[in-house]
Amino acid sequence: MSHTKIKSVEIKTIAICHSNEKFIDHLRGRLAKLIGVERVLKFADVDDLIKVASQTQFDLVLVEVNEQTKDPSSLISDIVLAAPEVTVLVILEARSTISLVAEDEIENLLTQTAHAGAAGYIRQDIRNNELLALYAAISGIGIHPSRKPVKSQISLSPREQDMLRGFCEGKTKAQIGADLYISEDTVKTHCKRLFLKLGVHNRSAAVLAAYRNGLLDMSVP
Numbered sequence: 325m326s327h328t329k330i331k332s333v334e335i336k337t338i339a340i341c342h343s344n345e346k347f348i349d350h351l352r353g354r355l356a357k358l359i360g361v362e363r364v365l366k367f368a369d370v371d372d373l374i375k376v377a378s379q380t381q382f383d384l385v386l387v388e389v390n391e392q393t394k395d396p397s398s399l400i401s402d403i404v405l406a407a408p409e410v411t412v413l414v415i416l417e418a419r420s421t422i423s424l425v426a427e428d429e430i431e432n433l434l435t436q437t438a439h440a441g442a443a444g445y446i447r448q449d450i451r452n453n454e455l456l457a458l459y460a461a462i463s464g465i466g467i468h469p470s471r472k473p474v475k476s477q478i479s480l481s482p483r484e485q486d487m488l489r490g491f492c493e494g495k496t497k498a499q500i501g502a503d504l505y506i507s508e509d510t511v512k513t514h515c516k517r518l519f520l521k522l523g524v525h526n527r528s529a530a531v532l533a534a535y536r537n538g539l540l541d542m543s544v545p
Contacts, residue, residue: 335359335383335459339376341367342388342415347448351386357496358452359459359528370399377407386446388415389437396433400440412442413458418449452492456531478537484518487511488534491527 338361340348345368352364365380367373370387377385385403389396396414403412414437416430434445446458480488483504490500501511519525522533 335361337363337365337380337382338384338386339365339367339373339382340386340415341370341373342386343368351450354452354455358455358491358531360526370402374402374406377403377410382407382410385410385412386415387412389433390417391429391433397436397440400437400442404441414442414445416445416447418447456492456528456535459528459532478521478539480518480521480534480539481514483514484521485539487514487518488531488539491531 338355340351342348345366348366352366355361355364365376365382367376373385373387385407387399387403389399393399400412400414403410414434416433434442437445446454450458486504487500490503495503497511497515498508501508504511515527515530519530522530522537524530524533
């Protein structure tokens with residue numbers, strides 16, 4: 325995943341353009357659970373996306389590009405022309421579907437889209453830690469999964485660490501409780517204590533604060 329041209333913005337509205345509606349719904353759910361983004365618009369057609377983009381302020385656009393895409397450069401250019409301030413990321417196929425032969429073609433594709441204004445790319449099988457790093461990069465928090473933060477004096481209980489792991493996996497409070505054999509109310513209590521220690525008010529901020537303080541290893545999928 326490339327972050328070299330990403331500019332810092334507050335992520336409120338995301339547009340996803342992809343031919344697979346199930347993928348969009350899956351990614352939208354993960355974005356809502358993992359980083360708290362609730363307004364995600366989905367498009368199956370790029371022309372529809374461009375029409376809406378000229379009238380609606382998107383903070384981030386994720387658009388599918390593959391070997392069937394007729395003119396990747398023009399596609400990205402048209403989106404950037406319609407919404408000059410938006411950050412555009414290309415959605416590539418999953419890692420498992422990419423052959424060694426196709427790698428050169430992908431590099432060429434990424435070069436074309438970058439020149440047209442794309443800020444980088446994600447894979448269809450993007451991992452939770454990569455989503456968090458992407459959110460951090462676009463939000464201007466300035467972390468990257470390959471960088472190790474400085475250890476802090478904050479100490480988390482085993483249950484508070486369980487809460488963080490659940491957040492990273494995009495689980496609801498009910499799911500975390502079921503995994504740990506505790507009630508949802510107990511999960512809420514642990515979350516409140518975790519938020520208090522980290523000085524935050526929501527799960528995405530908690531994960532990022534934990535990472536910055538050396539309490540979470542984002543290099544692990």
